[in-house]
Amino acid sequence: MTMTVKHHLTEPLLMAYAAGTLPEAFDLVVASHVSLCDSCRAAVEGFEALGGAVLEDMTEDLDLSDASLEATMALIAAGPAEEPAPIAVRDPVLPGPLVQYVGGGLDAVKWRSLGRGVKQAILPTGSDEATARLLYIPAGMAMPEHGHGGMELTLVLQGAFADEDDRFARGDVEIGTEDMEHTPVAEMGADCICLAATTAPLQFKGLVPRMLQPIFRI
Amino acid sequence: MPSDNTATARDNWTELLVRIAEHRDQSAFAALFRHFGPRVRSYLMKSGASPTMAEEAMQEAMAAVWHKAHLFNPTKASATTWIFTVARNKRIDAIRQQKRPEPEELPWAMSETPEQEEEVARMEESKLLAEAIGKLPERQQKLIRLAYFGEMSHSEIAADTGLPIGTIKSRIRLGLERLRYEMSTKTV
Numbered sequence: 001m002t003m004t005v006k007h008h009l010t011e012p013l014l015m016a017y018a019a020g021t022l023p024e025a026f027d028l029v030v031a032s033h034v035s036l037c038d039s040c041r042a043a044v045e046g047f048e049a050l051g052g053a054v055l056e057d058m059t060e061d062l063d064l065s066d067a068s069l070e071a072t073m074a075l076i077a078a079g080p081a082e083e084p085a086p087i088a089v090r091d092p093v094l095p096g097p098l099v100q101y102v103g104g105g106l107d108a109v110k111w112r113s114l115g116r117g118v119k120q121a122i123l124p125t126g127s128d129e130a131t132a133r134l135l136y137i138p139a140g141m142a143m144p145e146h147g148h149g150g151m152e153l154t155l156v157l158q159g160a161f162a163d164e165d166d167r168f169a170r171g172d173v174e175i176g177t178e179d180m181e182h183t184p185v186a187e188m189g190a191d192c193i194c195l196a197a198t199t200a201p202l203q204f205k206g207l208v209p210r211m212l213q214p215i216f217r218i
Numbered sequence: 219m220p221s222d223n224t225a226t227a228r229d230n231w232t233e234l235l236v237r238i239a240e241h242r243d244q245s246a247f248a249a250l251f252r253h254f255g256p257r258v259r260s261y262l263m264k265s266g267a268s269p270t271m272a273e274e275a276m277q278e279a280m281a282a283v284w285h286k287a288h289l290f291n292p293t294k295a296s297a298t299t300w301i302f303t304v305a306r307n308k309r310i311d312a313i314r315q316q317k318r319p320e321p322e323e324l325p326w327a328m329s330e331t332p333e334q335e336e337e338v339a340r341m342e343e344s345k346l347l348a349e350a351i352g353k354l355p356e357r358q359q360k361l362i363r364l365a366y367f368g369e370m371s372h373s374e375i376a377a378d379t380g381l382p383i384g385t386i387k388s389r390i391r392l393g394l395e396r397l398r399y400e401m402s403t404k405t406v
């Protein structure tokens with residue numbers, strides 16, 4: 001799958017994704033990157049195996065009543081929990097997990113204009129700790145100022161953007177922190193489409209960014 | 219058809235999961251439940267669930283193990299690892315009330331190694347990993363576990379263990395490095 005990814009997720013982020021401790025918006029960026037990156041996929045699988053070892057190693061409160069098994073058998077008899085069928089659309093720009101959140105391919109995205117051709121679409125996630133959005137930046141335009149003193153992950157899906165130091169193309173993730181100041185610009189060529197996850201500004205003093213801080217800085 | 223060879227190479231839990239998937243075998247499930255049920259419940263409690271909530275979520279997770287057993291692929295993950303992912307997803311759903319975005323499945327590709335070898339490799343890796351964790355100093359073991367229970371920031375872990383944040387980060391990293399070393403010195 002991957003040929004050109006240069007900017008990967010950090011090990012602590014991959015571990016936190018495998019452990020299931022990130023806000024949903026960040027999970028979405030990780031799942032999307034992993035869909036495009038075999039080495040990060042292998043790392044996630046490794047961290048899941050580590051989770052398996054942690055589970056196997058649990059030593060406290062291991063007593064179990066027969067009633068517990070009976071109740072579970074009753075649950076099983078009641079049938080599987082209803083789960084919406086995954087959307088089977090394959091899109092050349094949106095990886096599988098994003099197709100689920102958009103409800104289809106790129107043509108199903110409900111863009112809202114931010115002016116000068118820049119568009120965004122906020123993707124609904126189950127927690128307000130962090131927000132996920134798709135960004136559309138016409139080639140040659142500066143990236144909109146969407147950092148606001150929080151943590152941010154930006155995954156490029158189409159086109160590329162560059163700042164003074166680096167270039168980010170499809171599959172690359174830029175990891176931003178609040179004290180990062182730069183003005184990336186979308187390259188000429190294809191318009192740039194990115195998935196960005198940011199911590200909610202009002203919760204900056206709350207638990208989640210505190211939780212994420214070491215992950216971003218590690 | 220699995221040969222006798224496969225049957226003996228398969229570890230107990232893998233065999234039980236396959237019996238659930240292929241034959242809806244209730245006694246296989248009961249055996250799996252007695253081992254993993256309490257572990258999953260303990261994991262959920264460590265992750266911040268009350269005993270009642272943990273019991274309930276554990277039952278739902280184990281019911282999901284039954285219903286999803288056909289999705290278990292022993293060449294991709296060991297039984298323990300797969301059950302961990304089911305329990306983790308239940309935790310995200312029940313305790314954090316979030317959805318879990320999963321990566322796209324890799325397109326089917328011809329693997330260079332036969333399936334049976336892949337399956338044995340996954341089991342071996344899991345065993346080695348558990349042994350490797352057991353060899354880490356107690357403090358590193360504890361910190362790696364805490365990272366999986368979540369709901370605890372590094373600073374809260376600091377308060378709990380009395381270690382400064384910088385030390386914790388480097389201990390976790392050191393722990394991971396040692397694990398990787400342990401794993402790389404074993405031929406899987």
Ligand SMILES: [Zn+2]
Nearest residue numbers: 008009037040
């Ligand atoms: Zn990667």
